[in-house]
Amino acid sequence: MQTVNVETNPQYDVLIQKGILKDCGRYIAKVHDVCTAVVITDSCVDPLYGETVINSLVESGFTTLKYVLPNGERSKNLSCYGEILSFMAENRVTRSDLVVALGGGVIGDMAGFAAATYQRGISMVQLPTTLLAQVDSSVGGKTAVDLPQGKNLVGAFWQPELVLCDTECIATLPEKVKADGMAEAIKYGMIADESMLDLLCNNELSDVIDEVVARCITIKAKFVVNDEYDNGLRQMLNFGHTAGHAIERDSNFSITHGYAVAMGMAIMTRSAVKNGLTLQETYDRLEAALLKHGLPTKCDAAAETLAKEASGDKKRRGDSITVVLPKKVGTCVLKKVAVNELVNIFGEGM
Numbered sequence: 001m002q003t004v005n006v007e008t009n010p011q012y013d014v015l016i017q018k019g020i021l022k023d024c025g026r027y028i029a030k031v032h033d034v035c036t037a038v039v040i041t042d043s044c045v046d047p048l049y050g051e052t053v054i055n056s057l058v059e060s061g062f063t064t065l066k067y068v069l070p071n072g073e074r075s076k077n078l079s080c081y082g083e084i085l086s087f088m089a090e091n092r093v094t095r096s097d098l099v100v101a102l103g104g105g106v107i108g109d110m111a112g113f114a115a116a117t118y119q120r121g122i123s124m125v126q127l128p129t130t131l132l133a134q135v136d137s138s139v140g141g142k143t144a145v146d147l148p149q150g151k152n153l154v155g156a157f158w159q160p161e162l163v164l165c166d167t168e169c170i171a172t173l174p175e176k177v178k179a180d181g182m183a184e185a186i187k188y189g190m191i192a193d194e195s196m197l198d199l200l201c202n203n204e205l206s207d208v209i210d211e212v213v214a215r216c217i218t219i220k221a222k223f224v225v226n227d228e229y230d231n232g233l234r235q236m237l238n239f240g241h242t243a244g245h246a247i248e249r250d251s252n253f254s255i256t257h258g259y260a261v262a263m264g265m266a267i268m269t270r271s272a273v274k275n276g277l278t279l280q281e282t283y284d285r286l287e288a289a290l291l292k293h294g295l296p297t298k299c300d301a302a303a304e305t306l307a308k309e310a311s312g313d314k315k316r317r318g319d320s321i322t323v324v325l326p327k328k329v330g331t332c333v334l335k336k337v338a339v340n341e342l343v344n345i346f347g348e349g350m
């Protein structure tokens with residue numbers, strides 16, 4: 001088993017092991033007194049892993065409740081969030097009980113936000129089942145739901161008590177969903193871990209998955225601990241995301257997050273090469289990793305369109321926005337630029 005400790009306040013562990021869901025009750029009982037555990041999951045994950053999780057919780061003495069949402073981003077809204085809260089209230093869930101998020105990033109974000117706000121906050125454990133949730137969204141404490149006006153516009157910072165990554169779950173993921181998570185793993189390689197790209201390019205994912213998840217989480221934890229509320233260095237995690245979010249929005253979300261981030265990383269790296277900030281080799285290695293995992297490097301949208309979309313980005317501060325540019329594989333820099341410069345930066349990378 002691989003363990004990563006996340007030293008936020010309060011601190012928590014991420015345990016990574018194939019098949020760990022079968023034993024989740026035992027691990028959860030070590031960090032939380034036996035109580036009512038509210039398992040929140042989705043219609044796709046429930047038939048695959050719901051029973052395993054409930055059985056393990058019951059074996060360890062927990063009383064269980066289960067709430068199943070329709071799968072996908074369409075559920076990440078205020079109405080489903082309200083339904084989760086009502087379900088907990090109807091079942092007299094108390095402040096000493098526990099939310100267990102079983103699923104991908106959508107479930108993690110929504111169950112996390114429900115836990116953060118129900119009775120002003122109750123404990124939560126994350127059982128991430130997608131690659132994206134394991135390498136990224138289950139750690140860091142960001143929880144949210146979408147509004148019709150935009151993604152993740154309502155939320156809270158709320159840290160889990162424990163995260164259990166069962167890397168066997170990756171085997172049942174559709175290829176496109178797996179690729180979405182892979183884009184984030186490649187991002188961690190680009191910002192902080194040069195050898196990750198080789199690990200991802202030279203091996204079958206199933207052979208190195210535990211190590212990949214552990215390394216991604218270690219990097220994320222380091223940035224999060226130094227900047228829990230996302231005002232400084234944590235912005236490094238945003239590599240490829242300013243352009244990526246613009247691509248997602250411009251496509252009306254028909255292009256998924258990981259694919260858009262892959263294009264965004266490629267755009268920013270080509271732009272950095274053109275400006276002499278990094279060598280062509282940096283781009284070549286990024287491109288090889290993206291292509292190997294079926295991810296795109298080019299996008300159809302115009303630089304002007306993307307710059308316009310990005311000017312509405314949540315990360316904008318006044319007239320400026322911080323972009324992340326690669327210096328070499330494993331090292332990126334933050335650069336504060338005027339919003340009206342974005343069109344040139346993107347344009348040079350198209």
Ligand SMILES: NC(=O)c1ccc[n+]([C@@H]2O[C@H](COP(=O)([O-])OP(=O)(O)OC[C@H]3O[C@@H](n4cnc5c(N)ncnc54)[C@H](O)[C@@H]3O)[C@@H](O)[C@H]2O)c1
Nearest residue numbers: 044071072104105106107129130132133137142169172173
């Ligand atoms: N909180 C954060 O820091 C953070 C970071 C990145 C992304 N996010 C959020 O995460 C969400 C995207 O997460 P996601 O890509 O995991 O999406 P998701 O939760 O919608 O999962 C993708 C699909 O895979 C299915 N699925 C999940 N696990 C499976 C498994 N093991 N086998 C088969 N199918 C499975 C789901 O039912 C869903 O249909 C977005 O809403 C995004 O905003 C949050």
Ligand SMILES: [Zn+2]
Nearest residue numbers: 184241257261
């Ligand atoms: Zn992302």
